[in-house]
Amino acid sequence: MKDVKVNDTHCFALIGHTGDGKTSLGEAILHHAGATTSLGNVTQGTAHLSTLPEEKDRQSTLTSSIFGFDWAGKHLTLVDTPGDTNFQADGRIVLHALDGAVLVVSAAAGPKVGTQRMWQFCQSKAIPLLAFVNAMDKERSDFTATVDALREMGVKPVIVSLPIGHAEDFKGVVDLLSMSAVTAAGEEKIPSELSEAATDARAELVEAVAECDDTLLEKYLEEGELSDAEVARGLAIATRARQLTPIYCGAATSELGIETLMQGVTTLLPSAADREPWKAANGEPVAADPDAPFAALVLKTIIDRYAGTLSAFRVVSGTAHSDANILNLTQGGQRERFGKLQLLRAGEHVETELAGPGDIVAVAKLKSTHTGDVLGAEKNAPELRAIPIPQGVISYAISAKSKGDEDKVYASLGRLVEEDPTLHLGREASTGEFLLTGMGELHVRVTMQKLQRLFGVDVELKRPKVPYRETITGRAEHVEGKLKKQTGGKGMFGVCYLTVEPKPRGEGIEFVDEIKGGAIPRNLIPAVEKGIYTACEAGPLAGYPVVDVRVHCVDGKHHPVDSNEMAFKLAGSFGLKAAVQQARPVLLEPVMDVEVSIPGAYVGDIMGDLSSRRGRVQSSEAKGSTQVIRAQVPMSEMLEYASQLTSMTGGQGEFHMEFSHYEEAPGHVKEKVIAEAGVAAAEGA
């Protein structure tokens, strides 16, 4: 932002399990900073960070919300993220463009699957973290147990603020960096009953910091203490290097512990200037220099009722101005023109003149820019790495409720897909049905509600489609693919001979050209390859894509006049289909990693139910009063698990699932799928 230095610019996310208080904490931070005039409340539907009607209905965050504000001479961008796995992908995308995060954990419930997932993600992406132990005002809050559980999860916690009291007696926190108490009344002396605990915790903090740095350690061992400045600096370095995770505590809805946490966000998490340097796709570092060529990452696309489609981007280097020309480097250097820059304040947008490194702003109506794309100045811009977009896992066939609405459904869904890149809209060639793919049942259902609200179209969801695959388990040699036709005067002629063999899972289709002596003319071999790839899009068993096959084109025949590209493309396609049929084809089914969290009393029922779904239970572990069961289960058995789990546990169960791998489907599944696909000719299968 104008007048704010890069080293006073911070952007961070609130992450964690759903319901632990991220949005409430965001509201408390915004209110504390004076960015909002009232404290937004999730249960009352007044949260500034949750503006969608679907979010208000569920009292739960469905999409990340970006809010830029100033506090204590610094410019901060807070991004509230969803915790539910159905929507977590959105948070993961956003995190790629931020400099740190606050992991929110409820002191009453402790860390859960969502906490662990996000923690692991931040580990894998080297994102520095603070943790905030929230809801200390709740009846069963337990600060120490929560910190211990975080440690068990792999976090290296170091306590920076201690709670004063708990449950209804929770009054505020002791800040171990300044050794003062902060309550609703402001800064105070540490209450006498806590002074010993505070002194001990401070000593632990100092020791943990000293252990991260040899020079500090030496001084600490010699003198037995470090100065406040040394502790603060050492802790910041250890946090950024992810050697330590500072632990804060408080109660979001009572606005306690907020000031102390904000000190942590702005002094321990890195600013845009001192974060680990960005790297361009070619490995070169990209400095966060406002005078360097402009480079930015598009972290979100928002469909705004008034402004149209907004692309929100994080400036990595250089300075963005309104009315400038830039390039979209991900879309082949496509030229885009910025209109007015908008500072995002959740539902509201405020025009701003310029945006420098660490700022997140949005512009309306870019032509061909999508979430994840990399933008750059017209000259000398470094090309950043695009943000990887997670792929959806579950597909539903959808149709318009009223006939004649099909085009409208397709067009409106297209808009929603633009906004949410983890949705994918396709059309199944064989049936003409639209297929909507998302991260989970709830993700797809919420999309339908949005479609209804925004565009007034009603859609019917049909049983979700499982993305089966086809592959081979044997080898077939020298299988002929032939096209010979006499149409009118002109003939079509092409023959290829293919040998196929299985490849390891996940390696895809490989084409090996072994044609010697011009049996197929050089310039027509790519046509054979094209035909093979086309045939692999819809396999011979049940029309699912063929994967993990190496295809050798070993021989062929051609005709000097009648051979052409079309003939060899079809020959390749016929050859592949015939070869797959001869090489012991099988159906592959997706298997999911499933984690179910339930009260202990339901363990037996849930395990039995998972086995009846062909699941392999891998572990069952008690986490406080909750039991966490991990299993691998075929996707086809889990399509409506969300509602079934609710009815089995009276709404007390939660589950998360993620794609794990493909596995050969057993005979009865294969037969059923083939029958359903209406492929009668499954000989040899």
Ligand SMILES: Nc1nc2c(ncn2[C@@H]2O[C@H](COP(=O)(O)OP(=O)(O)O)[C@@H](O)[C@H]2O)c(=O)[nH]1
């Ligand atoms: N007592 C208490 N309730 C809280 C606190 N923080 C959040 N809540 C409540 O917990 C529920 C979930 O909070 P929310 O902020 O939506 O969680 P999120 O899913 O992590 O964003 C809401 O009903 C909040 O009012 C807190 O510090 N104390």
Ligand SMILES: [Mg+2]
């Ligand atoms: Mg939320």
